[in-house]
Amino acid sequence: APPKAIPKTIENQRVYDETTVDPNDEEVAFDEATDEFAPYFNRQTVPKILITTSDRPRGRTVRFCEQLSTVIPNSHVYYRRGLALKRIIPQCIARDFTDLIVINEDRKIPNGLVLSHLPDGPTAHFRMSSVRLRKEIKRKGKQPTEHVPEVILNNFTTRLGHSVGRMFASLFPHDPQFIGRQVATFHNQRDYIFFRFHRYIFKSEKKVGIQELGPRFTLKLRSLQKGTFDSKFGEYEWIHKRREMDTSRRKFHL
Amino acid sequence: VVWDTLGNKQFCSYKIKTKTQSFCRNEYNLTGLCNRSSCPLANSQYATVREEKGRCYLYMKAIERAPFPRRLWERVLLSKNYEKALEEIDENLIYWPRFIRHKCKQRFTKITQYLIRIRKLTLKRQRKIVPLSRKIERREKRREEKALIAAQLDNAIEKELLERLKQDTYGDIYNFPIHAFDKALQQQDAESESESDMEKEEEEEEEDKDTREFVEADDSDLSDFEDMDKLETSSEEEQEDKEETEKQASHSRSKGKTPLKAPTRRKRRYIEIEYEEETEQNTKTKAS
Numbered sequence: 154a155p156p157k158a159i160p161k162t163i164e165n166q167r168v169y170d171e172t173t174v175d176p177n178d179e180e181v182a183f184d185e186a187t188d189e190f191a192p193y194f195n196r197q198t199v200p201k202i203l204i205t206t207s208d209r210p211r212g213r214t215v216r217f218c219e220q221l222s223t224v225i226p227n228s229h230v231y232y233r234r235g236l237a238l239k240r241i242i243p244q245c246i247a248r249d250f251t252d253l254i255v256i257n258e259d260r261k262i263p264n265g266l267v268l269s270h271l272p273d274g275p276t277a278h279f280r281m282s283s284v285r286l287r288k289e290i291k292r293k294g295k296q297p298t299e300h301v302p303e304v305i306l307n308n309f310t311t312r313l314g315h316s317v318g319r320m321f322a323s324l325f326p327h328d329p330q331f332i333g334r335q336v337a338t339f340h341n342q343r344d345y346i347f348f349r350f351h352r353y354i355f356k357s358e359k360k361v362g363i364q365e366l367g368p369r370f371t372l373k374l375r376s377l378q379k380g381t382f383d384s385k386f387g388e389y390e391w392i393h394k395r396r397e398m399d400t401s402r403r404k405f406h407l
Numbered sequence: 408v409v410w411d412t413l414g415n416k417q418f419c420s421y422k423i424k425t426k427t428q429s430f431c432r433n434e435y436n437l438t439g440l441c442n443r444s445s446c447p448l449a450n451s452q453y454a455t456v457r458e459e460k461g462r463c464y465l466y467m468k469a470i471e472r473a474p475f476p477r478r479l480w481e482r483v484l485l486s487k488n489y490e491k492a493l494e495e496i497d498e499n500l501i502y503w504p505r506f507i508r509h510k511c512k513q514r515f516t517k518i519t520q521y522l523i524r525i526r527k528l529t530l531k532r533q534r535k536i537v538p539l540s541r542k543i544e545r546r547e548k549r550r551e552e553k554a555l556i557a558a559q560l561d562n563a564i565e566k567e568l569l570e571r572l573k574q575d576t577y578g579d580i581y582n583f584p585i586h587a588f589d590k591a592l593q594q595q596d597a598e599s600e601s602e603s604d605m606e607k608e609e610e611e612e613e614e615d616k617d618t619r620e621f622v623e624a625d626d627s628d629l630s631d632f633e634d635m636d637k638l639e640t641s642s643e644e645e646q647e648d649k650e651e652t653e654k655q656a657s658h659s660r661s662k663g664k665t666p667l668k669a670p671t672r673r674k675r676r677y678i679e680i681e682y683e684e685e686t687e688q689n690t691k692t693k694a695s
Contacts, residue, residue: 162557282548305564305568307563331577340558340560342558343553344554345554345555347558347560353568355568355572361565361568363564363568371551371555373547373551395543399543
């Protein structure tokens with residue numbers, strides 16, 4: 154009988170992306186040392202995050218914002234009340250915020266996320282789907298504590314994925330408190346970023362148990378802008394163009 | 408004559424009847440209702456105010472031009488100034504019936520009000536309505552589900568956590584049975600020795616660790632961020648409060664414990680009596 158062949162998966166057959174980051178690449182390392190996240194990775198800044206919504210948030214979005222703020226340490230939720238983003242941003246910078254998250258809402262459910270690194274950093278616009286609030290997740294855990302969670306970032310391979318991953322990493326403070334045993338995961342699979350928040354416990358050295366607490370959602374990157382949020386004059390580093398980029402089933406960008 | 412036939416009795420194509428009222432769809436109608444006095448077809452002397460592209464015009468119909476439909480409606484541009492425009496209406500419609508003059512001015516007022524509102528709204532933030540394509544939405548949803556299944560998130564997270572445990576990111580917090588721990592230690596001995604050598608140096612050590620950990624990441628084929636975490640936590644190892652924090656951590660963990668499966672609960676809750684547990688386990692492993 155012929156030997157068992159390796160099954161072909163989409164990940165196996167993925168079209169090779171030329172911007173895949175090689176860990177030994179010096180150019181990438183140099184870029185990362187000098188880009189907007191350098192002060193964070195050099196521990197010069199402590200992340201401070203402002204979470205807000207679009208106008209008139211409905212109950213579900215409000216609750217999601219609250220839960221998100223318990224997940225991300227040092228974050229504050231403020232209501233929008235019809236203020237223009239262009240005017241909020243200078244105020245945030247003045248008050249020392251490092252990141253701004255805007256959750257866009259449509260028909261009473263959150264469906265979009267704008268993540269903007271504040272002192273003139275990149276802005277990423279995501280489409281958010283399958284949002285599950287804490288009470289909808291089947292688990293029996295308590296609420297997340299105030300400990301700083303660990304961060305897991307999986308599968309961010311290309312240059313674009315790298316910068317998005319660094320954006321996510323810069324939301325959380327650098328030193329995770331292992332006492333809390335909490336971990337926030339951003340897992341990229343086929344251009345969908347799954348966010349989960351777990352509490353883990355090591356049952357033995359080869360087995361670990363995880364229990365999901367905290368909200369979960371999936372993101373799909375729509376566009377990445379160089380500066381802070383500006384829809385008219387911004388310089389877009391990457392936009393998802395449906396006609397061109399969705400043609401192949403095996404080509405992914407993150 | 409016209410009104411007797413069209414207006415009330417026979418069919419008028421501009422007339423819309425509702426239960427309580429009838430409306431006139433004619434674009435030159437002054438009030439919008441279907442009345443004897445506001446029907447532009449039935450009245451030979453008529454005037455309206457209409458706006459085009461933000462400018463208001465006064466349209467007048469005179470009986471002398473009745474046989475010339477093309478020249479029937481005379482158009483006069485009104486000034487942008489509100490009061491001046493009212494005066495212009497007045498002087499153009501001098502000697503005209505009071506009803507038409509009054510209604511023209513009312514209509515003009517309403518029009519200017521809504522033009523002002525349009526201009527104000529365009530300055531504010533406007534909601535852009537983007538059309539969704541159902542086919543694409545369905546496709547995205549399906550792909551997301553498949554990606555979720557392919558991701559096997561729980562496994563991935565567990566693997567990652569175990570990796571971090573193996574590579575000593577958690578330091579001495581977790582104590583596992585010495586038997587298996589020794590095996591792991593032997594494997595890691597080479598790595599840890601070289602690491603401790605590096606720890607004695609100063610700043611350069613971090614860069615060296617960078618290069619070292621990049622290489623390891625190559626093997627394990629994950630992203631570099633685990634390395635970032637490892638970086639921080641290995642620097643934590645340099646502090647020597649580990650033993651104290653260990654006991655404290657165990658205390659706090661036993662209190663803030665989330666209920667997991669029964670066997671593990673027993674194992675962790677009594678973590679203060681660590682030594683007893685360990686000897687028990689030792690006996691267990693020896694027996695097996």
